Amino acid sequence: MQSYYNLAHDPFGAIVDAMVFSGAGGRYETAETLRHLLAYSQQDSQLEGPAGSGKRMLAQQVIKMLDESWRVAWVDAADLDSPKALEKEIIGQLGLGLKVEDDTATLLKRINAVIAQRYADEESFLLVVQRADQARPEVEQLLDALRVQAEDADHRIRQLWLVENADAVSDEGDTDWYRHPLEPFTDADAEQYIRDRMIASGYVDDLPIPFTDIARLNQLSGGIPLQLNDMVRDYLISSTFRTTEKKQAFPLTHVIAGVAALTLVTVAFLYQTGESGDNQPVRQADSGSTETDRPLTSVEQRLADAVAQVEARQSGSESVTAEVEATEASTVSSDSTGSESEPSESVALPSSTEGSPTAEESRPTQNAEVPSLLDRGDDAQYTVQLIGVRDQAQLASLLAEFNSPLDVDIVETTYQGDPWFVLIYGQFDTRDEAQSAFEALPEGLFSGDPWIRSFQSLRSSL
Structure with a gap:
């Protein structure tokens, strides 16, 4: 398989495990959420x-x-x-x-x-x-x-x-724990996961597996990455074997058998013609004639044995070919009647950043005529999500550290049925501006990497 697809490693083996982390199925977002919680949450x-x-x-x-x-x-x-x-x-x-x-x-x-x-x-x-x-x-x-x-x-x-x-x-x-369930892959997740692993092994062409087959493999694996690894590896090995058989074994055996049979039949015809004379027709086999019961000459016997051997080789070649074709018909790639699995519904990650909020936003007290930061930000603009906590009072104590209450906003969401509060800071046209503004905050106020996200992303989570 590796030589056929020109791969540096087994795409679904331990070497690639250590080389690449596929973010398919929201795995990267979950990892970022866990890092964020380690830095900012007590849970x-x-x-x-x-x-x-x-x-x-x-x-x-x-x-x-x-x-x-x-x-x-x-x-x-x-x-x-x-x-x-x-x-x-x-x-x-x-x-x-x-x-x-x-x-x-x-x-x-x-x-x-x-x-x-x-x-x-x-x-x-x-x-x-x-x-x-x-x-x-x-x-x-x-x-x-x-x-x-x-x-x-x-x-x-x-x-x-x-x-x-x-x-x-x-x-x-x-409430002392955050629970992060890993959902099974959807078919689209499985396709991305396979592509990431193939690229890590040096394969840069289009995937050699049709999406219908990927869907079928994902269905059979239950959307579990480890089981999907084994199934895709077996699929690629099987495809490689079938392709090799078609290119080499099948045509070659038939051509050899056909040439041998034609040669022996021609020799037998010439021999019979020579025995009967140039002016006499070749005698036809007659089931009622005693001619068919006469003993074969030594030359005729050798020819009959040779023809029987060729026919046996032909029969064996056709049997092997039929077995290969039957195996192909039973593989996943030829299972045209297999139905695609329904994509599993994506479940929001429980975190300070990707909860499934349903409550109204709770924001710092400010002039009622001035829209809040969340309301002012355009979808294409960026803000900095600084921290998420259970207790809103913990965020309220931080507001005095900012020069203007208009620069910050407390957004109330819910996670696992309980209130969850996130503090966002600033309204910026680019990510670089947001990063610079974060670095200019008072020393020791916040540490680690901020989560710079667009207002559109933030609203979509609400």
Whole structure:
């Protein structure tokens, strides 16, 4: 397959996993949302999806998007047989320099104290817990204790859990968690995903798979990326084999058999003509004549054996060809009656930036005759989304930091049925102007990368 399509790597193998992150199916937006929450929110995050849905790769992408001040520990909860094992991983991977001999309660206090001090030195900390829904009860209790026993909610180890069974690990109404479900690929998502992976392997031409076949493969895989990888790989290998068979094996065997048969028949005809004489016609076979029962001469016997062998080879070639054609008829590409799967409905990502708001906007007090910032901004203009929080009072305390109340706006949305408030700043004609304005804000007011978005994008989320 790789040589046929001139690929540098298996497009659906581990090498490409490490090289490319496909944003198909809203995966990139989810990664950006998680990065934003780590920087600005006190809540931890839970990434939900079945096995093979891309949770691990998405978490790795989030880590790549963090700046150098972050220290990251990654553990697999299913492999942790005790709280002590978790303590060793946290201390070792985060470089905290503590001993594990202390009792758990004392050790937690020391961990939180070191973390708070390191935050003062402008370091941040993240713990990624893979297969968190398979954690032992005592391990899960330790993870919870790390969260709730920290004196400062902003200066603690942030946690990102990857789970298959979301109901096994957190309450749906728990406001301390943000839950991010990974939805199955739609057919269009699958097409983009396959294209991204093929390009990463060096394939720059149009996809060698018709969209109808992509839809069929996506339907069979349930929209799960890992299963789609295997199906598309098998499809491409099968297509390569069929093409090779058509170009080489099928015509060559038939031509050889045909030439051999024609040659032997011609020799037999000439031999019979020579035996009967130039002026005598060749005798025709007569089922009622005893002539047909006479023993064959040695030459006739050899000719008959040769013809039988050629016919056997012809029969075998046709049988192989029929099997190849039958295999082709059963593949996905020739399944003309397979119906395309219905695209799954996209679900809004739960985040400070892409919630599904339904409430009216709540904005700073200002002159009633002057439209708010959200109302003034043209669709093509840009604003800076600075932060999203649960408590509007937290945003209200920031308004005094701005020179004019007209420069900012608080937009109220809802997330998981509860109020969610985002603070936007400025009205700019270009992204560069918005970036420059953000950098000119008072030092220490906001850190990290802002989310520069158009007013049209912001309104569409409302």
